Amino acid sequence: MPMKSDLRFSLPTPAQCGEMDRKASETIGISALMDRAGWAVAQAIRARFAPCRVLVLCGPGNNGGDGYVAARYLERAGWSVQVAPLAPPREGSAAFGAAAQYRGRITDFAPENARRADLVIDAVFGAGLDRPPAPEVVAVLSAARTLVAIDLPSTVNGTTGAALVEGPDYRMSVTFVRPKPGHILYPGREICGELICADIGMPEVCLEAAGPTIWLNGPGLWHVPAMSPEDHKYRRGVVSICAGQVMPGATRLAAAGARASGAGLVRISAGEGAAAYCLGAPGLVIDDGPLKTLLEDERRRVWLCGPGLTEPEVAASLPLLLASERIVLADAGALGWAGSEPEKLRGVSVITPHIGEFTRLFGAPGDDLVAAAREAAQRIGAVVVLKGAVSVIVSPDGRVALNDHASPALATAGSGDTLAGVIATMLAAGMAPWEAACAGVWLHGEAGMRAGNWPIVEALDAHLGDARAKAIALACEI
Numbered sequence: 001m002p003m004k005s006d007l008r009f010s011l012p013t014p015a016q017c018g019e020m021d022r023k024a025s026e027t028i029g030i031s032a033l034m035d036r037a038g039w040a041v042a043q044a045i046r047a048r049f050a051p052c053r054v055l056v057l058c059g060p061g062n063n064g065g066d067g068y069v070a071a072r073y074l075e076r077a078g079w080s081v082q083v084a085p086l087a088p089p090r091e092g093s094a095a096f097g098a099a100a101q102y103r104g105r106i107t108d109f110a111p112e113n114a115r116r117a118d119l120v121i122d123a124v125f126g127a128g129l130d131r132p133p134a135p136e137v138v139a140v141l142s143a144a145r146t147l148v149a150i151d152l153p154s155t156v157n158g159t160t161g162a163a164l165v166e167g168p169d170y171r172m173s174v175t176f177v178r179p180k181p182g183h184i185l186y187p188g189r190e191i192c193g194e195l196i197c198a199d200i201g202m203p204e205v206c207l208e209a210a211g212p213t214i215w216l217n218g219p220g221l222w223h224v225p226a227m228s229p230e231d232h233k234y235r236r237g238v239v240s241i242c243a244g245q246v247m248p249g250a251t252r253l254a255a256a257g258a259r260a261s262g263a264g265l266v267r268i269s270a271g272e273g274a275a276a277y278c279l280g281a282p283g284l285v286i287d288d289g290p291l292k293t294l295l296e297d298e299r300r301r302v303w304l305c306g307p308g309l310t311e312p313e314v315a316a317s318l319p320l321l322l323a324s325e326r327i328v329l330a331d332a333g334a335l336g337w338a339g340s341e342p343e344k345l346r347g348v349s350v351i352t353p354h355i356g357e358f359t360r361l362f363g364a365p366g367d368d369l370v371a372a373a374r375e376a377a378q379r380i381g382a383v384v385v386l387k388g389a390v391s392v393i394v395s396p397d398g399r400v401a402l403n404d405h406a407s408p409a410l411a412t413a414g415s416g417d418t419l420a421g422v423i424a425t426m427l428a429a430g431m432a433p434w435e436a437a438c439a440g441v442w443l444h445g446e447a448g449m450r451a452g453n454w455p456i457v458e459a460l461d462a463h464l465g466d467a468r469a470k471a472i473a474l475a476c477e478i
């Protein structure tokens with residue numbers, strides 16, 4: 001059963017928004033919400049643009065209804081406004097009422113009218129968009145000099161962020177209640193421009209009834225343990241890392257990430273390669289004994305397997321870890337070892353593929369990253385962290401977190417190894433796998449944001465402790 005998370009982090013899908021609206025229509029009423037939505041759009045525009053000639057493109061549904069309301073408020077504020085309806089709203093609907101209240105100028109839904117306006121408001125389709133818009137619609141949108149979307153651009157799938165057709169970019173999108181996944185995921189994120197989310201007084205019970213399962217990653221969605229006087233190194237947690245002989249750098253980066261994010265103890269299982277690691281950081285413990293013997297120590301619950309490992313090295317370690325029922329994070333070489341048979345990874349707690357590794361394991365994810373990662377997580381019964389500019393963190397129970405708390409500064413070789421170390425530390429601190437993965441990705445992102453311009457990967461470590469302190473402080477405030 002998915003655990004209930006704080007609704008303030010929720011990212012309801014358009015389908016869930018439909019459910020929310022149905023619930024709201026039983027209490028507060030759609031017309032009242034539509035009025036606040038249109039008012040919020042007008043306010044956002046007035047705050048960012050000087051008065052100018054505005055054209056509002058209105059579709060037949062509630063998105064169009066929001067457009068008529070925004071037009072009315074902008075006109076009332078003295079702006080030059082025209083509305084271009086694509087099709088009239090259904091008689092008796094809330095949008096019909098909003099259209100009737102707008103008494104200003106009406107013009108044709110045509111490219112030349114969009115071209116003449118200084119600012120075009122896209123109220124054609126929002127959460128109801130269910131197929132690619134017709135070429136005539138795209139032609140009008142594309143003729144605009146400056147575009148603002150109500151809720152979502154009429155070209156973007158609000159669930160996946162996919163562009164249904166090639167269309168223009170927007171200066172700003174004003175959504176309501178909560179952002180949708182399509183506002184966060186690329187390419188939707190980029191097409192939307194500045195994102196504003198307006199509070200329109202939607203009762204919380206309506207959002208709850210919508211049953212969101214996708215969340216924006218951040219402190220409060222999870223809680224990282226704080227430092228405590230009762231701490232000792234085993235309480236903070238031991239991270240054990242399987243080390244390779246050929247690529248020691250990856251192992252060392254993961255170990256450094258684990259230590260810098262607060263592990264009590266980091267041990268490297270290096271076998272015959274121990275000598276090379278002994279020359280490294282003095283705070284590491286290097287083991288040269290056979291893995292089987294090391295696994296007799298019950299305190300060593302959490303293992304990282306994959307960074308810097310060749311396939312034979314994974315073959316010699318991962319099955320043993322799984323047989324001894326350890327909490328295993330599989331990354332890099334361990335994913336390569338599984339090839340296109342992801343079931344070989346059954347028993348691990350977390351995997352952290354980038355898109356290439358994901359594709360080799362499960363096939364190309366297509367436009368819907370969340371659906372593909374969900375299917376993958378269910379298939380192997382593990383948390384999947386699909387890494388990217390926005391990382392998708394999925395639990396086998398269906399919970400999804402989207403992480404946009406990151407920086408392109410992280411796009412440097414080895415940064416994935418650091419991340420694996422950080423997540424391992426969260427696991428060793430006793431966090432459940434999905435929460436540990438969410439926290440690790442956020443801390444890694446925060447470190448990337450703090451690390452200045454063009455940091456080398458080792459520079460991330462210096463910021464992980466402060467990132468952890470910030471996560472603890474923010475979670476307390478929520």
Ligand SMILES: NC(=O)C1=CN([C@@H]2O[C@H](COP(=O)(O)OP(=O)(O)OC[C@H]3O[C@@H](n4cnc5c(N)ncnc54)[C@H](O)[C@@H]3O)[C@@H](O)[C@H]2O)[C@@H](O)CC1
Pocket residue numbers: 017018020021030033034037059060061062063064065066124125126127128129130131132133134150151152176177202
């Ligand atoms: N969630 C909320 O809190 C609120 C939402 N409101 C607005 O309501 C909108 C959703 O309204 P609707 O459910 O009426 O949906 P839309 O107004 O987005 O779409 C209307 C209808 O257009 C049709 N359609 C979809 N794609 C099409 C295409 N490519 N070509 C031709 N026709 C197409 C569909 O049959 C759809 O039902 C939101 O986007 C938002 O702007 C607000 O009015 C009130 C509060």
Ligand SMILES: Nc1ncnc2c1ncn2[C@@H]1O[C@H](COP(=O)(O)OP(=O)(O)O)[C@@H](O)[C@H]1O
Pocket residue numbers: 354387388389390391406407408409410411412413414415416417418419444
């Ligand atoms: N443009 C970007 N914006 C934000 N984060 C990024 C970006 N590019 C990469 N990252 C992050 O950097 C890390 C790179 O990991 P990975 O691809 O495994 O690299 P490596 O194998 O070199 O360690 C991931 O956590 C990913 O989410």
Ligand SMILES: [K+]
Pocket residue numbers: 063122123124125126149150151152153154
């Ligand atoms: K729209």
